[in-house]
Amino acid sequence: MATVGGGGAASVARPERPVVALRPLGIGEMLDAAIKVYRSRPKQMIVASAVVTLPAIVAQTVVQLSAGDPQSLTETDPATGVPALDGGQFGVYLGGLLVSTLILIVANNLALAGTTRMSLSAYLGDDTDWRSSLRFALHRFWPLTAVLVLTTLGLLGGFLLCVVPAFWLQGIWAVAVPALLIEELGAVGSLGRSSRLVKGRFWPVLGTIIVGGLLASVLQGVLVGPVFALQLTGASFAVTAILNGLAQFVGVAITTPFVAALTAVVYIDLRVRKEGFDLELLARGVGVDPPADPGSTVAPMAAGPWADVAPQAPPGGWIPAAPPVGWSAPAGDDPPAGNQGPAATDAGVTWPGRGG
Numbered sequence: 001m002a003t004v005g006g007g008g009a010a011s012v013a014r015p016e017r018p019v020v021a022l023r024p025l026g027i028g029e030m031l032d033a034a035i036k037v038y039r040s041r042p043k044q045m046i047v048a049s050a051v052v053t054l055p056a057i058v059a060q061t062v063v064q065l066s067a068g069d070p071q072s073l074t075e076t077d078p079a080t081g082v083p084a085l086d087g088g089q090f091g092v093y094l095g096g097l098l099v100s101t102l103i104l105i106v107a108n109n110l111a112l113a114g115t116t117r118m119s120l121s122a123y124l125g126d127d128t129d130w131r132s133s134l135r136f137a138l139h140r141f142w143p144l145t146a147v148l149v150l151t152t153l154g155l156l157g158g159f160l161l162c163v164v165p166a167f168w169l170q171g172i173w174a175v176a177v178p179a180l181l182i183e184e185l186g187a188v189g190s191l192g193r194s195s196r197l198v199k200g201r202f203w204p205v206l207g208t209i210i211v212g213g214l215l216a217s218v219l220q221g222v223l224v225g226p227v228f229a230l231q232l233t234g235a236s237f238a239v240t241a242i243l244n245g246l247a248q249f250v251g252v253a254i255t256t257p258f259v260a261a262l263t264a265v266v267y268i269d270l271r272v273r274k275e276g277f278d279l280e281l282l283a284r285g286v287g288v289d290p291p292a293d294p295g296s297t298v299a300p301m302a303a304g305p306w307a308d309v310a311p312q313a314p315p316g317g318w319i320p321a322a323p324p325v326g327w328s329a330p331a332g333d334d335p336p337a338g339n340q341g342p343a344a345t346d347a348g349v350t351w352p353g354r355g356g
Contacts, residue, residue: 030265034212038119053104105148108256111256117133121133146187171205175263176191220251
């Protein structure tokens with residue numbers, strides 16, 4: 001954070017310059033902006049992702065090793081020579097796989113929220129470390145988990161209904177997590193907020209999210225691919241399970257911040273287009289609260305690193321500068337009789353635009 005002030009006066013925190021210009025962006029520009037946000041603090045973002053996902057992936061690997069090799073799920077009937085499924089062993093394996101997968105999904109969702117919060121801060125020119133970002137996300141754990149459950153159920157239902165509804169839901173719910181974090185909404189409220197923001201920009205948003213997801217999937221595939229090839233050579237199950245966990249950990253730690261940065265960029269872009277979010281931030285950046293519109297439907301910014309910039313009241317005893325010698329008000333602009341303005345020494349006067 002930069003500071004403004006001097007000469008013995010208390011300095012006031014000011015947001016640093018945003019990483020990316022706050023203006024409407026195209027799909028390619030949003031991808032480029034996400035990379036810039038990621039590159040602005042890569043170590044912090046990777047650490048935030050790794051700290052959360054490492055215990056989950058270790059737990060997943062241990063559970064899979066305990067459940068045993070999937071190839072041991074079948075046994076050959078000595079009488080008929082026909083392979084048969086071992087029901088008990090299959091149940092243990094399936095239960096272990098389900099538990100470990102759930103642990104990893106929840107941990108990855110928390111890592112995504114923490115890095116999204118860091119991405120929003122980076123995009124808006126603030127400096128937030130990984131510890132405070134993860135604490136912030138952890139305080140929103142249950143709403144985040146509710147969003148995860150609702151979106152997962154919705155996408156699964158959409159795929160069962162000929163796939164198309166799943167892509168539609170993926171588009172309209174694309175910015176639910178940033179909305180939940182920055183606007184302090186609940187799970188259902190953040191999904192509705194996302195849908196309203198995406199309205200009219202569905203195809204660009206969906207295209208951006210799909211391209212970003214494909215890029216992340218390609219990188220993860222490059223890391224996991226060699227382990228899969230090793231499995232085909234008949235390598236030990238324990239060795240391949242450990243190597244697969246390691247490759248998965250590296251892939252998730254690297255790609256989660258990029259996905260989070262892209263989601264944050266899309267969210268800010270939608271608010272810039274529809275709500276003049278850039279003007280609001282610019283006003284706050286110079287210490288001025290934007291005028292409130294009673295009929296506005298713009299959601300207020302939640303408390304955050306950029307919300308602590310307050311308008312600066314004039315120092316005690318402040319008086320306006322005297323007009324130049326010989327100056328007189330233009331004709332027709334004289335104040336009404338009996339209201340010629342306060343004397344320069346008056347105290348407690350409320351000046352227009354200056355506060356009390």
